[in-house]
Amino acid sequence: MTTTEVRQPAQPDDPEAPRAGELGPRELLRYAWRQLTSMRTALVLLLVLALAAIPGSVIPQRSVDSIGTTQWQGRHPDLTPVFERLGLFAVYDTPWFASIYILLVISLVGCIIPRTAVYLRGIRAQPPAAPSRLSRMPGHAAYEVDDLPVAVLDDAERVLRSRGYRIRRSAASPDGEEAVDEGGWVSAERGYLREAGNLLFHLSVLVVLVGFAMGSMFGYRGGVIVLVGGGFSNYAAQYDELDPGSLFGPEDLTPAFTFSIDDFDIEWLTEGPSAGQARAFVSHLTYRESRDAEPQTYDLKVNHPLDIGGTEVFLIGHGYAPVITVRDGNGDVAYSGPTVFLPRNPTFASFGVVKAPDALPEQIGLTGEFYPTYDFTMERGPYSLFGDALNPALSMTVFTGDLGMDSGNGQSVYLLDTETATPVLKDDGTPFRVDLELGDSVDLPDGLGSVSFDGIERWNKIQISRTPGKLVALSGVLLALLGLLGSLFIRPRRIWVRARRVTDEDGDGTLVEVAGLDRSGNGDLPRETALVAAAMGLREPPDDDNTHEEDWR
Amino acid sequence: MTDASWETLSNQAIAAAGVVYFLALLAHLVEWSSLRKVPLGRAARKESVAVGAGAPVIEQQEDSRDGERTADRIAMFGRLGLMLTGLAVAVHFVGLLGRGMAADPNRVPWGNMYEFTISGTFFVAFAYIALVRRFKWQWLAPVVLGVVLTLLMVAVIWLYGPVAPLTEALYSPWLVIHVVSAVIATATFTLGGILSVLYLLKARQESRGGGTTGYLARVPALVALDRMSYRLHAFAFPVWTFAVLVTGPIWAHEAWARYWNWDPKEVWAFITWVVYAAYLHARTTAGWKGKRAAYLALLGTATLWFNFIGINYFSTTSQHSYAEGAPAISIIEPAADSVQVSASS
Numbered sequence: 097m098t099t100t101e102v103r104q105p106a107q108p109d110d111p112e113a114p115r116a117g118e119l120g121p122r123e124l125l126r127y128a129w130r131q132l133t134s135m136r137t138a139l140v141l142l143l144v145l146a147l148a149a150i151p152g153s154v155i156p157q158r159s160v161d162s163i164g165t166t167q168w169q170g171r172h173p174d175l176t177p178v179f180e181r182l183g184l185f186a187v188y189d190t191p192w193f194a195s196i197y198i199l200l201v202i203s204l205v206g207c208i209i210p211r212t213a214v215y216l217r218g219i220r221a222q223p224p225a226a227p228s229r230l231s232r233m234p235g236h237a238a239y240e241v242d243d244l245p246v247a248v249l250d251d252a253e254r255v256l257r258s259r260g261y262r263i264r265r266s267a268a269s270p271d272g273e274e275a276v277d278e279g280g281w282v283s284a285e286r287g288y289l290r291e292a293g294n295l296l297f298h299l300s301v302l303v304v305l306v307g308f309a310m311g312s313m314f315g316y317r318g319g320v321i322v323l324v325g326g327g328f329s330n331y332a333a334q335y336d337e338l339d340p341g342s343l344f345g346p347e348d349l350t351p352a353f354t355f356s357i358d359d360f361d362i363e364w365l366t367e368g369p370s371a372g373q374a375r376a377f378v379s380h381l382t383y384r385e386s387r388d389a390e391p392q393t394y395d396l397k398v399n400h401p402l403d404i405g406g407t408e409v410f411l412i413g414h415g416y417a418p419v420i421t422v423r424d425g426n427g428d429v430a431y432s433g434p435t436v437f438l439p440r441n442p443t444f445a446s447f448g449v450v451k452a453p454d455a456l457p458e459q460i461g462l463t464g465e466f467y468p469t470y471d472f473t474m475e476r477g478p479y480s481l482f483g484d485a486l487n488p489a490l491s492m493t494v495f496t497g498d499l500g501m502d503s504g505n506g507q508s509v510y511l512l513d514t515e516t517a518t519p520v521l522k523d524d525g526t527p528f529r530v531d532l533e534l535g536d537s538v539d540l541p542d543g544l545g546s547v548s549f550d551g552i553e554r555w556n557k558i559q560i561s562r563t564p565g566k567l568v569a570l571s572g573v574l575l576a577l578l579g580l581l582g583s584l585f586i587r588p589r590r591i592w593v594r595a596r597r598v599t600d601e602d603g604d605g606t607l608v609e610v611a612g613l614d615r616s617g618n619g620d621l622p623r624e625t626a627l628v629a630a631a632m633g634l635r636e637p638p639d640d641d642n643t644h645e646e647d648w649r
Numbered sequence: 650m651t652d653a654s655w656e657t658l659s660n661q662a663i664a665a666a667g668v669v670y671f672l673a674l675l676a677h678l679v680e681w682s683s684l685r686k687v688p689l690g691r692a693a694r695k696e697s698v699a700v701g702a703g704a705p706v707i708e709q710q711e712d713s714r715d716g717e718r719t720a721d722r723i724a725m726f727g728r729l730g731l732m733l734t735g736l737a738v739a740v741h742f743v744g745l746l747g748r749g750m751a752a753d754p755n756r757v758p759w760g761n762m763y764e765f766t767i768s769g770t771f772f773v774a775f776a777y778i779a780l781v782r783r784f785k786w787q788w789l790a791p792v793v794l795g796v797v798l799t800l801l802m803v804a805v806i807w808l809y810g811p812v813a814p815l816t817e818a819l820y821s822p823w824l825v826i827h828v829v830s831a832v833i834a835t836a837t838f839t840l841g842g843i844l845s846v847l848y849l850l851k852a853r854q855e856s857r858g859g860g861t862t863g864y865l866a867r868v869p870a871l872v873a874l875d876r877m878s879y880r881l882h883a884f885a886f887p888v889w890t891f892a893v894l895v896t897g898p899i900w901a902h903e904a905w906a907r908y909w910n911w912d913p914k915e916v917w918a919f920i921t922w923v924v925y926a927a928y929l930h931a932r933t934t935a936g937w938k939g940k941r942a943a944y945l946a947l948l949g950t951a952t953l954w955f956n957f958i959g960i961n962y963f964s965t966t967s968q969h970s971y972a973e974g975a976p977a978i979s980i981i982e983p984a985a986d987s988v989q990v991s992a993s994s
């Protein structure tokens with residue numbers, strides 16, 4: 097039903113739109129603009145956006161799963177450089193993905209702004225005059241009655257007004273009464289808010305994007321692993337990783353709060369289908385909002401972040417930090433302390449590295465695994481049976497020589513540079529393993545020193561982030577939803593009633609015509625005109641039973 | 650009752666509900682196959698015998714006892730099917746209740762895909778039985794029952810997992826809000842997709858000049874099917890928007906410390922949203938109707954279900970995947986076994 101859309105803005109296929117071939121640069125620009133802001137382009141761009149989002153769900157994305165990405169790249173050495181160039185490991189940050197949604201936004205602005213202007217201008221407008229040939233309009237029906245046209249039209253006006261329509265009546269004759277014979281019309285319109293809803297929806301999409309942009313420019317996200325019993329202050333140097341927004345500097349890290357993790361509770365399920373799973377993790381924090389604020393306490397857990405002046409603190413991970421002591425060949429302590437091991441799987445088998453660069457005569461490095469509940473089979477080798485520390489054990493290999501720590505390059509604490517170091521071997525030439533239970537100690541071969549496993553501490557991974565604009569984005573989505581409801585469920589309609597005196601073989605009568613237009617194109621107009629006619633006493637109410645032909649609700 | 654006996658009750662109730670749905674489907678199939686013998690005359694539309702309001706229209710065959718007997722039988726099977734469906738819905742509800750009571754602590758039964766599926770099918774069947782008279786949906790019976798039964802079988806055979814405590818992130822009021830809205834939207838979109846299939850089948854039948862007997866002849870006219878499908882989609886879209894773009898990010902923020910992470914579930918929820926936005930767009934701005942709109946709707950249904958089930962097999966990196974594999978460092982809890990999707994696949 098696209099027949100007589102009166103207030104529709106220029107359509108893409110507007111026959112008056114000049115064609116590209118015959119144009120100067122100005123017209124060409126205008127032509128391009130019109131194409132870009134056309135409905136068809138919007139539709140195509142939407143589908144292209146959906147299509148473009150797909151690769152990121154099939155190819156591992158660095159920001160979601162960096163380990164998986166690295167593994168994938170290892171398996172596909174041929175594809176990796178090509179994919180890398182296309183940005184397929186970070187699809188949602190690539191220029192080509194951005195260009196799609198930016199085009200969509202431009203199209204949206206170009207489409208919605210003029211439409212808003214038209215809407216605002218027309219907001220007080222009267223319904224348009226009734227078309228002269230109602231018989232061409234949808235839902236048309238004609239009835240003959242005895243009442244005079246004035247009475248019929250009064251009736252129509254009353255019925256339509258009570259159904260929420262805005263009314264316009266044909267011009268009255270000079271003395272204030274409609275000419276008895278000529279009759280007249282009533283034009284009625286309702287559903288003005290639909291377009292408002294539609295505009296609100298589209299404008300709100302822009303608001304959401306603005307909110308996002310604010311977050312990614314002025315916000316940041318950082319992570320830090322803190323030992324239970326340890327603490328943290330909000331300075332850039334204290335973060336393990338810091339991912340600032342494009343306009344965010346480390347000096348913007350505010351407020352200068354501090355916290356310490358006093359205790360960490362965890363409950364391991366030992367039976368039932370989820371045995372082995374942990375739950376009810378709680379980090380008991382003491383924090384100060386600024387350096388001289390009063391200390392406060394907070395139980396940090398999943399779904400319960402701590403908000404300190406707009407900066408949010410989350411508990412996002414936990415694990416073990418075995419306390420390891422390395423003595424060197426002289427018997428001096430070369431390394432001692434809790435060492436963070438990173439969990440590799442749900443049983444918390446974790447890997448970690450110990451570096452003792454000051455050991456004499458040679459530097460000592462250990463790399464290997466920690467098993468909270470150690471078990472061993474011939475097929476699997478050592479593994480962890482369970483996440484709780486019931487039978488903790490370490491199993492590490494030993495390197496000696498140059499650990500490459502003097503080169504000045506930053507080194508990951510979770511990686512041992514074995515390029516220049518040499519593995520320590522047993523007499524039979526196989527690698528020497530440090531296999532320790534809690535409290536054990538072992539001497540290294542060749543008088544290198546000894547390693548002992550003195551205790552277990554725990555760590556928490558804490559994420560700290562600031563997302564300005566999140567309320568902007570949230571209100572944008574909610575407004576969009578509101579607009580959407582209006583746009584989808586308000587039915588914009590026009591109804592016309594025309595009445596005039598006629599004379600035929602039965603004598604004089606009044607011919608009443610009812611017709612209408614459903615401006616959304618998805619409504620059921622014949623039913624509405626039938627209901628109006630019925631309310632005016634012109635016909636029976638529409639047959640409710642006939643699902644096959646008419647409305648289904 | 651102990652948790653274990655609640656769980657047994659739940660399993661038995663789901664199985665029993667499946668059987669009763671099947672019987673209801675049989676009853677309706679008998680109803681519809683008897684209707685096959687009765688041609689759908691043009692006049693039938695006006696002078697119809699109402700077999701329950703809005704039931705399949707049967708031509709009044711005057712002076713024909715045979716016809717009357719057929720009509721009685723048809724009416725009886727129609728009512729029987731409806732009663733059986735009601736019974737199955739009640740039993741189905743017991744299954745859900747048992748599932749929630751079996752957990753410790755008691756909870757809503759929306760912890761894994763088995764539970765989502767039995768809840769979603771319950772929602773569809775319940776909505777159908779509650780609204781069948783008002784909206785005259787009798788003709789939908791075979792479709793609704795067929796879909797509910799199929800999905801229940803999928804749930805029991807492939808998605809089943811024993812009652813388990815929720816993973817930590819799921820202990821949140823957002824579980825209720827997010828999952829309920831997602832389930833409602835999914836169910837409604839699916840129904841809209843089914844109507845689009847019916848539309849396409851019926852359009853093909855009509856274009857081949859067929860269409861006076863059989864099931865397709867008795868479903869509403871093409872225009873009505875098209876409109877119904879649109880309205881279902883129009884209802885589901887805001888609900889989906891609410892589930893995916895409002896409650897989803899809020900909850901993800903609280904539980905995983907990020908509003909939106911582009912993990913595969915989120916990507917596909919977004920794709921689904923965009924496709925349905927395109928559908929509504931095409932209808933309201935480009936005037937798409939009928940076949941083209943139906944194809945676009947089916948594209949939406951495909952992305953929707955791919956997101957629910959398919960993506961779990963393609964990618965294990967999702968925090969939503971309820972399967973192994975969230976990057977180790979960020980497993981606050983190893984989410985390994987809340988759903989045995991990958992284990993049993």
Ligand code: HEM
Nearest residue numbers: 133134135138203204207294301583584926929930933934
């Ligand atoms: C961010 C991308 C967009 C999304 C998600 C989107 C979504 C939607 C949705 C869901 C509807 C249906 C609402 C209804 O049925 O009333 C709609 C309607 C509409 N859209 Fe968009 N849209 C987008 C971009 C655009 C663009 C770029 C244009 C202009 C070229 C546009 C113009 C319209 C118009 C005019 C309507 C309403 C038609 C009417 O109610 O008569 N939209 N949009």
